[in-house]
Amino acid sequence: MPSAKIYYDQDADLNVLKDKTIVFLGFGNQGAAQAQNLRDSGIPNEQILIANRPDSYAEDAKAKGFKVEHDFVKAAKAADVVFILVPDQVQPRVFNETFTPNLKDTAAIVVASGYNVFFKLLKFKPTQDVVMVAPRMIGSSVRSLYVKGKGFPCFVSVEQDGTGNGLAVALALSRAIGATKAGAIDSSVYEETAMDLFAEQALWPNIIMLFREAFSVLKDAGCSDEALCYEMWMSKEPAEIFERAAEDGFIAQLKHHSTVSQYGQLSGALALDGTATREHFKNILHNQVLNGKFSGEFTKIEADLEKEGDENPLNVLYKKSEETELVQAEKRVRSRLANLL
Ligand code: NDP
Numbered sequence: 001m002p003s004a005k006i007y008y009d010q011d012a013d014l015n016v017l018k019d020k021t022i023v024f025l026g027f028g029n030q031g032a033a034q035a036q037n038l039r040d041s042g043i044p045n046e047q048i049l050i051a052n053r054p055d056s057y058a059e060d061a062k063a064k065g066f067k068v069e070h071d072f073v074k075a076a077k078a079a080d081v082v083f084i085l086v087p088d089q090v091q092p093r094v095f096n097e098t099f100t101p102n103l104k105d106t107a108a109i110v111v112a113s114g115y116n117v118f119f120k121l122l123k124f125k126p127t128q129d130v131v132m133v134a135p136r137m138i139g140s141s142v143r144s145l146y147v148k149g150k151g152f153p154c155f156v157s158v159e160q161d162g163t164g165n166g167l168a169v170a171l172a173l174s175r176a177i178g179a180t181k182a183g184a185i186d187s188s189v190y191e192e193t194a195m196d197l198f199a200e201q202a203l204w205p206n207i208i209m210l211f212r213e214a215f216s217v218l219k220d221a222g223c224s225d226e227a228l229c230y231e232m233w234m235s236k237e238p239a240e241i242f243e244r245a246a247e248d249g250f251i252a253q254l255k256h257h258s259t260v261s262q263y264g265q266l267s268g269a270l271a272l273d274g275t276a277t278r279e280h281f282k283n284i285l286h287n288q289v290l291n292g293k294f295s296g297e298f299t300k301i302e303a304d305l306e307k308e309g310d311e312n313p314l315n316v317l318y319k320k321s322e323e324t325e326l327v328q329a330e331k332r333v334r335s336r337l338a339n340l341l
Pocket of ligand 1: 055058
């Protein structure tokens with residue numbers, strides 16, 4: 001694979017957005033951050049429209065001085081550019097019903113995550129541009145880094161170049177939200193979705209499982225709940241290790257640890273045979289993520305995620321996870337700590 005292209009501010013021309021009406025569908029984590037950054041980059045407030053149902057998000061947008069449209073059909077008709085910044089699971093329903101039939105033939109549609117485009121769950125006209133501008137940061141950081149004059153990591157791609165101007169629009173929007181300051185990485189909805197879902201369905205489940213099993217083994221060996229919770233995560237040591245990994249290097253950060261620790265970690269990691277894990281990971285990537293199995297199953301439960309109690313499958317998973325030894329112990333430790341305060 002060749003190295004990815006990286007786009008900077010000088011690759012983007014904000015004039016491409018001149019006189020365009022830019023609609024933000026959603027004013028949540030990403031919507032609020034990106035809309036404010038875009039305005040602070042010099043895009044006139046009159047060109048920006050927030051499409052949101054009448055509730056606290058809409059009130060927040062109004063309080064921040066934005067024009068708000070509650071009628072999504074009207075917002076769709078006005079849009080030259082639409083950022084889809086509502087949760088991934090509601091996008092197909094909301095966008096396909098209200099935006100798709102009413103958008104201009106030459107509109108540019110912007111997603112901040114590859115999921116719905118990769119799995120073809122959103123409907124576009126072939127004459128429209130479909131681009132991804134996907135910050136690798138939570139919304140509050142997208143805003144706070146911008147305010148500090150800093151950039152943030154972001155993926156950018158053109159998935160459908162209906163007007164022939166898709167890249168110029170994608171780069172101008174990336175610059176306007178502050179994403180090209182530190183460099184926006186040329187990517188694709190395939191790459192973004194593969195990495196995102198792989199991390200969520202393969203890497204982190206294994207990390208959760210490793211912590212769960214490590215907890216049980218050490219508890220069986222006589223370690224206290226208090227000591228274990230602090231040792232394993234409540235001290236924030238794992239967060240510091242990852243912070244150092246980002247700053248110094250994934251392995252180079254080990255130099256901050258004691259010599260005993262360095263020797264133990266390096267010799268231990270090299271001695272572990274990753275073959276079975278690699279096969280397990282490949283299976284999840286190909287037979288669960290990329291083949292659409294997960295996305296198909298998730299679509300079926302999407303409506304249930306808004307239900308209460310045990311009718312909501314996410315609540316059931318939380319309940320089951322809370323039965324584990326690690327979570328039960330942590331609850332006891334946290335309630336003792338709360339009583340001490
Ligand atoms: P949020 O959960 O913050 O979205 C909330 C917004 O969506 C509100 O404006 C809310 O308004 C609206 N919304 C929710 N449900 C509906 C509905 N049924 N109909 C209409 N509007 C609805 O989303 P995020 O900002 O977290 O995510 C937006 C996109 O950004 C996603 O594609 C996500 O993958 C991507 N992304 C998110 C990151 C993050 O940090 N969270 C990081 C990078 C990318 P109301 O309820 O009033 O209708």
